[in-house]
Amino acid sequence: MSGNCTELDTIFNLPNIGLTAIGPMYYNGIYHLFYQYNPEGAVWGNIVWAHSVSTDLINWKKVEHAIYPSKPFDKYGCWSGSATVLPGNKPIILYTGIVDENNTQVQNYAIPANLSDPYLREWIKPDDNPLIVADQFINKTSFRDPTTAWLGRDGRWRIVMGSRRKHRGMTHLYRSKDFKHWVKAKHPLHSTAKTGNWECPDFSLFRFLDRYIPDKDMVDGWxxxxxxxxxxxxxxxxxxxxxxEGLCGVGLMSDTTENDIKKGWAGIQLIPRTIVLDPSGKQLLQWPIEEVETLRRNKVELSNQKLAKGEKIEIKGITAAQADVDVTFSFNSLDNAEPFDPSWDRYDAQKLCSQKGSTVQGGLGPFGLLTLASENLEEYTPVFFRVFKDQNMHLVLMCSDASRSTLMDGKSHMKNGNNAYKPSFAGFVNVDLKEKKLSLRSLIDNSVVESFGEGGKTCITSRVYPTLAIYGNAHLYAFNNGTETVHIESLKAWTMSKPLQMNH
Structure with missing residues (x-):
C-alpha cells in the first residue's frame, strides 16, 4: 500500500474499531452508539464496549468506555449485545461475556450508574450475572449477541441469540416476565442449514413472533x-x-492485518439508514438518513445527457473522493437486453457480476457510475446495472465491483492473507421496468462506496483502497458500455463535508 492510502479518513471513521457496532439506543434525546473496540491497536483483541453519543446521528462525541472485562462472568471478553429502554425510562445493556479459556459464552446485563447523566458515561455490572447460560442442547461456544428486547402483547419480554449446531445457523428465542428470569422457547425462532453461526441477529421486525417461517417462494440462505x-x-x-434506523452496519476491512496496523484503524461505521417495508411486503427498503444531507456542499446537476455505447461523462465541480451522487438512468427500449443463459445460477448474482463486469459489453448495460477513478482509469470502482431477459421477464443485476479499485495485488480471498480482498459484489433488483428507468444513489467516502439501487431495494457496500484515485486525484464518471443508448435523465451530486468528531 502506498503511503497516501494510510492517511485516508472517512466520514464515520472510528479509529481502531473492532468488528461490530453493538448497541444503538435513543434515550432522552441522545443517540448512543456502543461498539467493539480495541484500545491497544487496530486488530482484534482486548475488546471493550466503547461509547459515543450524538444528537443527530452525524456529529459524534466519544465518552468513557461503557463495559470492559472485570468480573468472573466476563473475565475473558465483553462481546456483542444490545441496549433496551425498560418501563420507567430505564436503559439496560445485554451483552455476551466469555467466562473461560474454552470460549464459554453467557449473557449478562449492565445498568447506568447515574440516570441523571445525559451521556450515561458509567455503567454497573451487577453481581447476579449471568442472566442466561446455555443448556445442554446449545453450543456453548456459539451462543452470543442478545438482541434488543421487545415486550409482546402477552406481557413477556423476548430476545434472541445467534447460534449454530454444526453447520446449521439458528437463533434461540427467550422470554421473560421480569427481565431477570429467562426461559428458552422449545424451538428456535428460525434455523437454516449450511449457513454457519448467525452473528448479531436483529429481532425488531419480528417482535411479536415466536417462530419465523419464510414464504415458500423465498430463498432462505446465502x-x-x-x-x-x-x-x-x-x-x-x-x-x-x-x-x-439500521444504524449498526459496519464496513469490514478488505485490507490485510499488516496494513491495518500501519494505518492505525480498521473497520468503519457506515452511514445510518432508515428502514421501511416495501409496499409489496416482500422486502425492506433502506435509505441513508436525511440528516446526512446536512453535509452536502457544492451541488452540481446534469439532465438529458445521452450515453451511447462506450461513452462516459465526468461529473465535475465536486470533490469526487467524498461525494453524494443520485442519478436516474432511462432507456428507450428493452429489446436489446441480453438473454439470460439457462446455465447461469440466477441466485448467484456475485458470480454473474464477476463474469459480466463493467467492461464486458452487453445489450442494455452495463451502465452506471465509475467511482473513485484515477484520471486514466488505472483504478476505479464501478457501480452499475445490467438488464437480462429471462423468458417472459427481465432481471436487473446491480454490481459494485472492487476488482479494479486499487493497484495493490488482490489475489487473496481472506482478510488475513497477504493481499487486499477486492471482490465483485452484486444482487438482483426486484423492479418493474415499465417506465424504462433505473435509479442509483452512491455515497462515496475515500475508502468506502455505499450504493442504493431503486430507492434502496438493493444495497451494496464496497471497501476499497485506491493508491492513485485519492483526494483531489479522484474522479467520478457516468458511463455506458451497452449497445443500447442510455440517458442520464437527472443527476445531482454534492461534495460531502466532514462531520464534527468531538472529543471529551
Whole structure:
C-alpha cells in the first residue's frame, strides 16, 4: 500500500474499531452508539464496549468506555449485545461475556450508574450475572449477541441469540416476565442449514413472533435477500419516536492485518439508514438518513445527457473522493437486453457480476457510475446495472465491483492473507421496468462506496483502497458500455463535508 492510502479518513471513521457496532439506543434525546473496540491497536483483541453519543446521528462525541472485562462472568471478553429502554425510562445493556479459556459464552446485563447523566458515561455490572447460560442442547461456544428486547402483547419480554449446531445457523428465542428470569422457547425462532453461526441477529421486525417461517417462494440462505450484498456486517436496528434506523452496519476491512496496523484503524461505521417495508411486503427498503444531507456542499446537476455505447461523462465541480451522487438512468427500449443463459445460477448474482463486469459489453448495460477513478482509469470502482431477459421477464443485476479499485495485488480471498480482498459484489433488483428507468444513489467516502439501487431495494457496500484515485486525484464518471443508448435523465451530486468528531 502506498503511503497516501494510510492517511485516508472517512466520514464515520472510528479509529481502531473492532468488528461490530453493538448497541444503538435513543434515550432522552441522545443517540448512543456502543461498539467493539480495541484500545491497544487496530486488530482484534482486548475488546471493550466503547461509547459515543450524538444528537443527530452525524456529529459524534466519544465518552468513557461503557463495559470492559472485570468480573468472573466476563473475565475473558465483553462481546456483542444490545441496549433496551425498560418501563420507567430505564436503559439496560445485554451483552455476551466469555467466562473461560474454552470460549464459554453467557449473557449478562449492565445498568447506568447515574440516570441523571445525559451521556450515561458509567455503567454497573451487577453481581447476579449471568442472566442466561446455555443448556445442554446449545453450543456453548456459539451462543452470543442478545438482541434488543421487545415486550409482546402477552406481557413477556423476548430476545434472541445467534447460534449454530454444526453447520446449521439458528437463533434461540427467550422470554421473560421480569427481565431477570429467562426461559428458552422449545424451538428456535428460525434455523437454516449450511449457513454457519448467525452473528448479531436483529429481532425488531419480528417482535411479536415466536417462530419465523419464510414464504415458500423465498430463498432462505446465502443467495436470498440481504440487507446489503457487499462488505456489510452485523447490522442492528433501533426504534426512535418516528422511525426505525439500521444504524449498526459496519464496513469490514478488505485490507490485510499488516496494513491495518500501519494505518492505525480498521473497520468503519457506515452511514445510518432508515428502514421501511416495501409496499409489496416482500422486502425492506433502506435509505441513508436525511440528516446526512446536512453535509452536502457544492451541488452540481446534469439532465438529458445521452450515453451511447462506450461513452462516459465526468461529473465535475465536486470533490469526487467524498461525494453524494443520485442519478436516474432511462432507456428507450428493452429489446436489446441480453438473454439470460439457462446455465447461469440466477441466485448467484456475485458470480454473474464477476463474469459480466463493467467492461464486458452487453445489450442494455452495463451502465452506471465509475467511482473513485484515477484520471486514466488505472483504478476505479464501478457501480452499475445490467438488464437480462429471462423468458417472459427481465432481471436487473446491480454490481459494485472492487476488482479494479486499487493497484495493490488482490489475489487473496481472506482478510488475513497477504493481499487486499477486492471482490465483485452484486444482487438482483426486484423492479418493474415499465417506465424504462433505473435509479442509483452512491455515497462515496475515500475508502468506502455505499450504493442504493431503486430507492434502496438493493444495497451494496464496497471497501476499497485506491493508491492513485485519492483526494483531489479522484474522479467520478457516468458511463455506458451497452449497445443500447442510455440517458442520464437527472443527476445531482454534492461534495460531502466532514462531520464534527468531538472529543471529551
Amino acid at each position: 443467495n436470498g435477500l440481504r440487507y446489503d450484498y457487499g462488505n456489510f456486517y452485523a447490522s442492528k436496528s433501533f426504534l426512535t419516536l418516528v422511525r426505525i
